[in-house]
Amino acid sequence: MQETANILKDHGIRPSLQRVFVYRYLRSVKTHPTVDEIYMALLPEHPSLSRTTVYNTLELLLENDLAISLDFGDGFLRYDADCSPHSHFKCRKCGKVYDIFVAPPDCTQMIPPGFTLQGTSLYMFGLCDKCAVGDGDARSEAGMTVEN
Numbered sequence: 724m725q726e727t728a729n730i731l732k733d734h735g736i737r738p739s740l741q742r743v744f745v746y747r748y749l750r751s752v753k754t755h756p757t758v759d760e761i762y763m764a765l766l767p768e769h770p771s772l773s774r775t776t777v778y779n780t781l782e783l784l785l786e787n788d789l790a791i792s793l794d795f796g797d798g799f800l801r802y803d804a805d806c807s808p809h810s811h812f813k814c815r816k817c818g819k820v821y822d823i824f825v826a827p828p829d830c831t832q833m834i835p836p837g838f839t840l841q842g843t844s845l846y847m848f849g850l851c852d853k854c855a856v857g858d859g860d861a862r863s864e865a866g867m868t869v870e871n
Contacts, residue, residue, distance in 0.1 A: 724743055724747065727743050727746055727747040727750070728743050730746070730789070731743065731746060731789075734787040734788070734789055735787060736783055736784075736787055736789075741769070741772055741776045741780060742780045742783070744765055744768075744769055744772070745761060745765065745776075745777055745780040745781065745784075746780070746784060746789065746790075746804070748761060748764060748765055749761065749781075749784070749790060749802055749803075749804040750804040752764075753822065754819070754820070755793055755801040755802065755803050755811070755820040756801065756802060757799045757800065757801055757802075758774060758777050758778050758781060758799070758800070758802075759774070759799075761777050761781075761802070762774045762777045765777070781802055784802075784804075788806060789804065789806070790802050790803060790804050790806065791803050791805075791806055791844075793811055793820065793844075793846070795813050795820070795846060795848075801820060803822075805822065808826040808827065809822050809823060809824045809825070809826065809827075810822075810823040810824075810825055810826070810827055810844070810845040810846070810847060811823060811844075811845070811846055811847065812846075812847040812848070812849065812851070813846065813847070813848050814849065814850055814851035814854050815848055815849060815850060816850055816851075816854035817851060817853065817854050819851060821851065823847065827843040827844055827845040828843065828845065829843075830843050
C-alpha cells in the first residue's frame, strides 16, 4: 500500500485511502475495467467508497499520466494503469480486452505542418483465441505478446 501511495505522491496526488485503493486495484488487474467494475470489485472491502470517488480518482490518474482510458465505442470507458506504448485488442464475442505489446504506429509523418502529436493509440477488434475456435494462434506467429 505504501508503494502505491508513494507513486501517487510522486505525481502530485494526495494519497487518500480511496485513491490508493482505486489505483492499487487498477495496477493489479489486466482486465481494463470500467468505473462500475472497479467500484463493484472494491465495494465489499470498502463499503464507504462511492462511484463518484472512483470516477474522480480515475480522472485524476488520467490527468497525471498514471492511467489511460480506452474507448471502444460501446458507451463506457475502460481504464489501464499500464501507460507504456502498446495497443489493445477487443474480442467481439466475449468482450475481453487484451494488451498487445506492439507500439502503435508512428504517425508523425501524417500530420500537417505545425501540428504537435501528443500520442497515438491503436484499437484492434476480432475474436480472441478462445472464441476463434480452430483459427490457431495467429498472434504468436505475428510476434505479438498478449496479456489478460
